[in-house]
Amino acid sequence: MAAMVLLVQAVSAKAQPESFADLADKVSTSVVNITTSTVVAQGTGPGPMVPEGSPFEDFFREFQDRNRENGDRPRRSSALGSGFVISEDGYIVTNNHVIESADEIIIEFFEGAELEAKVIGTDPNTDIALLKVEADAPLDFVNFGDSDTARMGDWVMAMGNPLGQGFSVSAGIVSQRGRALSGAYDDYIQTDAAINRGNSGGPLFNMAGEVIGVNTAILSPNGGSIGIGFSMASNVVTKVVDQLKEFGETRRxxxxxxxxxxxxxxxxxxxxxxxxxxxxxxxxxxxxxxxxxxxxxxxxxxxxxxxxxxxxxxxxxxxxxxxxxxxxxxxxxxxxxxxxxxxxxxxEAEGAVPAAMPGDKPDEKAPVEKEVLGMKLSPLTDELREQLDLDGKAEGLVVRDLGEMSEAYEKGLRAGDLITEAGQQKVKTAADLEARIADAKEAGRKSLLLLVRRAGDPRFVALSLE
CATH class of the missing domain: 2.30.42.10 (PDZ domain)
Known part of the structure; x- marks a missing residue:
């Protein structure tokens, strides 16, 4: 039994690094603090309210006069963040939100030297920015690792400038991979290594000293670290950085x-x-x-x-x-x-809105409602087109009403929706829809796929036929 206890202790000791000191020494000269400065116009704002005849009235009047003289004078606002050097010729990676709108970007190195940086390119979609400094000598740099090889439970180390305290190290594990926050290209590594404000843009290292993530965000009710931090995966970052370096922008x-x-x-x-x-x-x-x-x-x-x-x-x-x-x-x-x-x-495609293509209006007919699949439906008429703000080429069945206990309501259909296809075939009348239902039942289907449009946005909904 004693031998087994010793074996368990030995395995446990092997799983935990004795120290992160060697790793920190290895990579620290490649991690940087970033200070940004932005010119902000300063308005006068409301003046202090004092009662008329107050002994402080003259004092505050003089104070306001001085403020008016200097009220339009701009002031500088500063912000702090982190980053890391990825090449000996001075390319630096950080978060876009660290340097966004900055007029001046100062890079502070571990040994204390400072250099001004210029922005090569940014990508708000992944919150990544690429900077460049001109140094007299080659700079120490770190390499990216393969974030896809990181496993839940692996040790990781974060470096940065938390809360403006200067170069700091925190350690933890990979809590999970593949997290999404709000972006279409999100692929975050979740970690419990302490990440706070100022850590943004700093590196998340694996135990080989490779960058597998860029520290970007935290989940916190109070603004401080509670052990839920997010680092954009390096396999996303490297593609963005390569494009920013080559083109100064992303090309997806x-x-x-x-x-x-x-x-x-x-x-x-x-x-x-x-x-x-x-x-x-x-x-x-x-x-x-x-x-x-x-x-x-x-x-x-x-x-x-x-x-x-x-x-x-x-x-x-x-x-x-x-x-x-x-x-x-x-x-x-x-x-x-x-x-x-x-x-x-x-x-190039984003923001391009295709022009509406008006068509000939069909002869107006009184809408004939029919209940199918728990919905009251009617063919599309000119009056309904106008009410629903549809163009002349729109075709389909309009949902006039449906019960709140119906499956259609439960799956998100609402009055005013336009059903344009059923069973991947166009429908214009209730008879068309009933024919598609019959076809689906004959084919042994238990449900029917509908293409529904609302305010022009399409989505598919499957409704049960049983």
Whole structure:
């Protein structure tokens, strides 16, 4: 028994590093403190209120007069952050929010030297910025590691400038990987290594001294570390840094589709054996449309890699070079089909709004309501088009009413929604919808897939036929 206890203790001791001192010594000269300065216009603001006739009235009047004389004079606002050197010629990585809007960026090195930095490029989507300093001698630098090899429970060490205290080290473990906060390209490593304000932009090291993350955010009710910190994974950062270094901006691939996750009921409705892939809800003008992709396709594979869900596809596409021709495997009408798509550039496509294409208005007919699948539906008329702010080419069935206890309501349908497809075929009348229901039942389906549009935004909903 005593031997077993000693063995357990030996294994435990081996699992825990005796010290992080050697690692800190190895990388500390490559970690930097960042001080930014921004010119802020200073307004006079409201003056102090004193009673008329007060003995302090003359004093405060003189105080206000002095403020008015200097009121428009700008003042400087400072902020602190962290970063790390990635090349001997002076490239430095930090967070975009550390240097955003800064007029002056001062880099302080571990030995105390200071240099002014210029911004090479920024990426607000991943909160990464690339800076450059000009030094008289080659700088110590650190290398990026492969964040995909980091495992939950691995030891990590963070370095930075927490709360302006200067160079500091904290250690912990990888709490989890693949965390998303709010961005489309989020891939955060969660760690319990202490991260506070001022640590932003600093490196998260593995035990080999490689950077596997850029410390970016914390989850905290009080603004201080509670052991839930987030570092943008290095495999995301390296791609961004390479593009910023080459182009001064990001150049992400663009497929040109709107997508949603495949759920169990959607998979059953379209005959998909596995709940995976990205369901295409709309295909506006762009690369995917040019390649023949259609609404209702499920993207199963992109450029040789399986697509697990929409988030994974967005990252895969964004990490692919603009102009590259890729093979995209889609599931359509019970079988797979391969399309060849030449990717566009995401940054050029963002903000581009396609012009509405007005069409000839059909003859006005009184809407005839019919209840199907727990919804009161009617064909689209000119009056309904105007009420729902739809263009002349819009077609489908309008949801006029539905019960709050219905499955359709539970799955998010509301009065005013427009059903444009059922079973991946267009529907204009209740008879069309009933025919699609009959087809689905004949094929042994337990549910029917509807394409629903609200304020122009499409999404698929599967409703039970039982």
């Amino acid at each position: 691939g663009w497929l040109g589709v709107r997508i949603q996750d495949v759920t169990e009921d959607v998979a059953e409705a379209i005959g998909l054996e596995e709940v995976a892939g990205a369901l295409v809800t709309d295909v506006p003008d762009g690369p995917a449309k040019d390649a023949g992709m259609k609404s209702g396709d499920v993207i199963m594979s992109f450029d040789g890699q399986d697509v697990k869900d929409t988030r994974g596809l967005v990252r895969q596409v964004g990490n692919t070079s603009v102009g590259k021709a890729v093979r995209v495997v889609v599931f359509r009408e019970g079988k797979t089909q391969t399309l060849k798509v030449t990717l566009g550039r995401r940054e």
